[in-house]
Amino acid sequence: MAVKDTRTGAGRGLQGITASNSNTRISATRIPSRSASQTATATAPLTSDNLGLNSERPRAAMVQRLQAQGISNDLVLAAMQTIPRHAFVDEALASRAYDDASLPIGHGQTISQPWVVARMIASVCGATMPTRVLEVGTGCGYQAAVMAQVFQQVHSIERIRALYDMAKERLRALRLTKVRLVHGDGMLGLPSVAPFDAIVVAAAGIRIPQALFMQLSVGGVLIAPEGSGAQRLVRVTRTGASSWNRQELEEVRFVPLKSGLQV
Numbered sequence: 001m002a003v004k005d006t007r008t009g010a011g012r013g014l015q016g017i018t019a020s021n022s023n024t025r026i027s028a029t030r031i032p033s034r035s036a037s038q039t040a041t042a043t044a045p046l047t048s049d050n051l052g053l054n055s056e057r058p059r060a061a062m063v064q065r066l067q068a069q070g071i072s073n074d075l076v077l078a079a080m081q082t083i084p085r086h087a088f089v090d091e092a093l094a095s096r097a098y099d100d101a102s103l104p105i106g107h108g109q110t111i112s113q114p115w116v117v118a119r120m121i122a123s124v125c126g127a128t129m130p131t132r133v134l135e136v137g138t139g140c141g142y143q144a145a146v147m148a149q150v151f152q153q154v155h156s157i158e159r160i161r162a163l164y165d166m167a168k169e170r171l172r173a174l175r176l177t178k179v180r181l182v183h184g185d186g187m188l189g190l191p192s193v194a195p196f197d198a199i200v201v202a203a204a205g206i207r208i209p210q211a212l213f214m215q216l217s218v219g220g221v222l223i224a225p226e227g228s229g230a231q232r233l234v235r236v237t238r239t240g241a242s243s244w245n246r247q248e249l250e251e252v253r254f255v256p257l258k259s260g261l262q263v
């Protein structure tokens, strides 16, 4: 396979700085996790009783922060304003749902940092919007829900049965039944549905699985974290039947991509 390497240099020189949690960007400048307006709203904790009622403001603050951090895709920003992130985490963590952080979702996994979700989705949107999109690593289903606001057809695979069940339930509760969830090994992709215009991988392997490159349509774009210790987001565009273009983006830390199923 011919892969052309075009490094952007973005996020370089940040080696040695560690993130405290997973599915986050590793950034030299620490961004405060709460804005002033969020701290004010956090005095009224979000619970399932007031779900959606007072989450608009912290969500708007989150979207403003994403814009300040360089996310400019209007569709992505609107989707993140629409989807209630607190509905995808445990009630005890709901008041922190709009912080700029990943949060635990059980089974050793995390909901990705909002910036990571926005960056990954925005980076597969080109002049032509992808139609059929695959997510590897559903987790709690938040990123799939955001993707469903942006793309016509979203498929998402999760290897841990309990998380697959939880995501299904949460998406059903929000009437986001358009997302097609699969309990399976995303390292193998979804050959029965391929090719995909875009593939978003939410867990890091030492190498991006070959099967995923093969399941991209020509012109399609994949984004994935890659590496074991030091990880980086990598964007791969399929430029022809047997050619791909590789671009390295920011330094990140993600949960591991694992093969096989956990039932």
Ligand code: SAH
Binding pocket: 023, 109, 110, 111, 112, 113, 136, 137, 138, 139, 140, 141, 142, 143, 144, 157, 158, 159, 160, 163, 184, 185, 186, 187, 202, 203, 255, 256, 257, 258, 259, 260
């Ligand atoms: N998409 C999530 C992030 C979930 S964390 C969000 O909305 O924030 C990454 C997820 O990838 C975990 O739930 C983990 O179980 C899953 N995962 C890891 N390896 C996988 C594989 N081979 N196939 C499918 N899912 C996998």
